[in-house]
Amino acid sequence: MALFNIFIFPGILFLVVAGLWFEFVDRRMYARMQHRQGPPWFQPLADFIKLIAKETIIPENANRRLFVSMPVVALTATISAFFYIPLWSTHALYSFQGDSIVVMYLLTLPTLTFFLAGWYSTSLYSTIGAVRSLTQFFAYEIPLFMAVLAPAMLANDWSLAGIATYFTAHPLLALLNVPALGVALVTLLGKLERVPFDIPEAETEVVAGAFTEYTGRHLALFRLAIDIEVIVAGSLLVAMFLPFGLALPAWLGFLVYLLKITFVVAVIAILRSIMARLRIEQMVNFCWKILAPVALAQLLLNLVVKGFLHS
Amino acid sequence: MLGEVLAHLCAKPNTIKYPFEPAVVEAGLRGKIKFVAEKCIGCKICVKDCPADAITITKIGDKRFECVFDLDKCIYCAQCVDSCPKKALSVTNEFELAQLDKHKLRFVFHAPDAPPTPPAPAAQPEPPVAKTA
Amino acid sequence: MSKITIPLGPQHPALKEPASFKITLNGEEIYSMDMRLGYNHRGIEKACEERTYIQGLYLIERICGICSHSHSTAYIQALEELAGLQVPKRGLYIRTLIAELERIHSHLLWLGVAAHEVGFDTLLMYAWRDRELVMDHLAEIGGNRVNYAVNTLGGVRRDLTPAEIAHILKDVDTLEERTKYYAQVATEESTLIARLSKIGYLSKTDAELLGAVGPTARACSVDRDIRRDDPYAAYGDVQFKVCVDDHCDVYGRVLVRVGELMESYSIIRQLLKNLPDGPIAVKAPRRIPAGEAISRYEAPRGEDCHYVKANGTDKPERVKIRAPTLANWRAVRKMIEGNYLADAPIIIAAIDPCFSCTDRAIELVRPAGAATLTWGALRQHGIDWYRKQGLDFADLNKKLATQLGRVK
Numbered sequence A: 001m002a003l004f005n006i007f008i009f010p011g012i013l014f015l016v017v018a019g020l021w022f023e024f025v026d027r028r029m030y031a032r033m034q035h036r037q038g039p040p041w042f043q044p045l046a047d048f049i050k051l052i053a054k055e056t057i058i059p060e061n062a063n064r065r066l067f068v069s070m071p072v073v074a075l076t077a078t079i080s081a082f083f084y085i086p087l088w089s090t091h092a093l094y095s096f097q098g099d100s101i102v103v104m105y106l107l108t109l110p111t112l113t114f115f116l117a118g119w120y121s122t123s124l125y126s127t128i129g130a131v132r133s134l135t136q137f138f139a140y141e142i143p144l145f146m147a148v149l150a151p152a153m154l155a156n157d158w159s160l161a162g163i164a165t166y167f168t169a170h171p172l173l174a175l176l177n178v179p180a181l182g183v184a185l186v187t188l189l190g191k192l193e194r195v196p197f198d199i200p201e202a203e204t205e206v207v208a209g210a211f212t213e214y215t216g217r218h219l220a221l222f223r224l225a226i227d228i229e230v231i232v233a234g235s236l237l238v239a240m241f242l243p244f245g246l247a248l249p250a251w252l253g254f255l256v257y258l259l260k261i262t263f264v265v266a267v268i269a270i271l272r273s274i275m276a277r278l279r280i281e282q283m284v285n286f287c288w289k290i291l292a293p294v295a296l297a298q299l300l301l302n303l304v305v306k307g308f309l310h311s
Numbered sequence B: 001m002l003g004e005v006l007a008h009l010c011a012k013p014n015t016i017k018y019p020f021e022p023a024v025v026e027a028g029l030r031g032k033i034k035f036v037a038e039k040c041i042g043c044k045i046c047v048k049d050c051p052a053d054a055i056t057i058t059k060i061g062d063k064r065f066e067c068v069f070d071l072d073k074c075i076y077c078a079q080c081v082d083s084c085p086k087k088a089l090s091v092t093n094e095f096e097l098a099q100l101d102k103h104k105l106r107f108v109f110h111a112p113d114a115p116p117t118p119p120a121p122a123a124q125p126e127p128p129v130a131k132t133a
Numbered sequence C: 001m002s003k004i005t006i007p008l009g010p011q012h013p014a015l016k017e018p019a020s021f022k023i024t025l026n027g028e029e030i031y032s033m034d035m036r037l038g039y040n041h042r043g044i045e046k047a048c049e050e051r052t053y054i055q056g057l058y059l060i061e062r063i064c065g066i067c068s069h070s071h072s073t074a075y076i077q078a079l080e081e082l083a084g085l086q087v088p089k090r091g092l093y094i095r096t097l098i099a100e101l102e103r104i105h106s107h108l109l110w111l112g113v114a115a116h117e118v119g120f121d122t123l124l125m126y127a128w129r130d131r132e133l134v135m136d137h138l139a140e141i142g143g144n145r146v147n148y149a150v151n152t153l154g155g156v157r158r159d160l161t162p163a164e165i166a167h168i169l170k171d172v173d174t175l176e177e178r179t180k181y182y183a184q185v186a187t188e189e190s191t192l193i194a195r196l197s198k199i200g201y202l203s204k205t206d207a208e209l210l211g212a213v214g215p216t217a218r219a220c221s222v223d224r225d226i227r228r229d230d231p232y233a234a235y236g237d238v239q240f241k242v243c244v245d246d247h248c249d250v251y252g253r254v255l256v257r258v259g260e261l262m263e264s265y266s267i268i269r270q271l272l273k274n275l276p277d278g279p280i281a282v283k284a285p286r287r288i289p290a291g292e293a294i295s296r297y298e299a300p301r302g303e304d305c306h307y308v309k310a311n312g313t314d315k316p317e318r319v320k321i322r323a324p325t326l327a328n329w330r331a332v333r334k335m336i337e338g339n340y341l342a343d344a345p346i347i348i349a350a351i352d353p354c355f356s357c358t359d360r361a362i363e364l365v366r367p368a369g370a371a372t373l374t375w376g377a378l379r380q381h382g383i384d385w386y387r388k389q390g391l392d393f394a395d396l397n398k399k400l401a402t403q404l405g406r407v408k
């Protein structure tokens, strides 16, 4: 049963299917908002298969082992994070005190792999993209951490399953975290490198940033990892901030879960369709001057409320 | 901007599913050139004025002229149509002219009482290999 | 961080045509830039000398894939002056109409490209969608979306029907509304303004000194427009305002172009309202008397100059073209230094560059003593080189032919 859970449902296979499906949802919505037709539903899968079948080229000067292993590391990290997140019930596949921190760290791994992949590709565009990835990482990671930890603080529990249980018991308290949800959604754009924070892979400046030298199946794995990251990060936000409907029967809960993920994907698609890409220094300023104070205020608020509740 | 994109989210897309849906082209579009052999007098002004050397008129008999278009050379400017004193040439708005086989891009308009062969792929000698390299 | 040099082009996603920009960076800041043209040289000027005037006209039109009408009008104006042809009024009006439609299509295209350079793809899609309205009219009137081929010696080739006029007027109204919306987006969308303002600064003095033209110069408060200063075609008969802006940065260039769009709509309305009756062209001779003429034209990108020397035959003796991008070229370096790498694409795009228009000459850098290759030898060299790599095109062709034969 454990093996079934890990490999099939709600494990790897489910993640891959969901990742590709929500890439389609994102692309289709983005296209429709731009008044275009958009791709058919199988396009992400077709792209994936096409990339796998393509020739892979590894730059001569690149560190071969690192270059090849980075996509796998990114993929593994995102998938492992998934097992600790409660999806449509208050239980996660695996759970322990402090797993919320572990999940956050597992989710920072892909960004690090982007950096290493870019850096060890040794091409100019990749290097610049890699450095930008890292700069951006330092800007959004703090607000993201603070935002995600706010509910944990309120629930006084460091396991995701525990937090979900707490908020299912006190659903109204979840509404308190709305500013943190906003911050988390915006920083998520940075993590996923979407407009307006797609600075590290800005096509018109640095071609494809860290991925410039990636081809064939390595690129396919990277893209799959990013697709899955969307689902995993979305699930994390949903579990933390929208813990509604977790007590429902499994099938209904599953539908609600899908709806919630669709909501996150839709917000990302809308945000990226109404904004221009920022410059890196504008992005850093924005994160430190606006997002970080908001997240901080949320933490303080939650501390105060928690003091009230427990007194 | 937000209102605009949300409105478009529900609207019908502005693009079409070409080639599954036919593309509508303007009536005035200059496409493939049509040649009416009966009207041609063989003055070859069209050949002289064509900027792309795409048109050849050959005399194949008494007052009978055959016309060969190289669809891959033609730039569809319709100067030949303007130049022809007898209105033997005219524009159509046929535009889907791409071919996998480049021999099909040589389009021959046969003279009137030539044997009624279908106008499409004309049997052409294989062009020398060096030319296509 | 030490200085690094990164190449932007000749092949780069930000460039729609090849040109090379070698950017030396100090961190993310641009320290200096080296620009090279010449990847798009097609020898058009020389080729014109080998063709008759009529044939050359279609070649001239292909100098640029966007302002094709600009080049052909500039060229033909020089020819008509030499031949002493008096183009009928209606012909001139139609020429001007096409010129303004082309300006709209070019500026909307530019708006989309500029939006894409700063990652605002939704605006790109909207601008290009609306541009289709103009493209449809150009195809309907001219016969093609890009190379309309409306001009001919002594006038224009196609006339307008009343139905078409009504249709154009209707679409111009739609476009005007849309353009107002873009103007609103440009003045309200905060991320867009953050990306466009205060970059690519070019002072008025520099603009004049470096010879900038068109919207690039007008956005630096240089009040210069050939349509008003030296009216050609029907521009003497219409009222319009020359859009000038004093921002001197990329944002100002956006405002100028959006303003020009609005002016174009008004010009089109005036032209269609006062469209005179009569013939659209006069008969032109095949030979043009000897002489020289220079013709100036305000293309969407700025002043376009054509020089023609005729020698009494049906072919020109010399044709010389100075495209607007060449005039703006030197200003780019001035604009770009001191900005961030992230802004390089949009600063380059802000002059609305057209490299294939500009590439008039190439310089062959050859090691001393190297032989000159003839065309045939160069071709053979290419074939041999590929054969050494294991690629034989002769084989491929044969294979392809047999395969196709099998299919048939």
Ligand code: SF4
Pocket (backbone or CB within 6 Å): B033, B049, B050, B051, B052, B053, B054, B055, B073, B074, B075, B076, B077, B078, B079, B080, B081
């Ligand atoms: S349309 Fe133009 S290019 Fe084609 S055959 Fe006629 S004159 Fe030549």
Ligand code: SF4
Pocket (backbone or CB within 6 Å): B039, B040, B041, B042, B043, B044, B045, B046, B047, B057, B083, B084, B085, B086, B087, B088, B089
């Ligand atoms: S110009 Fe007209 S009449 Fe003369 S050869 Fe050509 S098609 Fe025939």
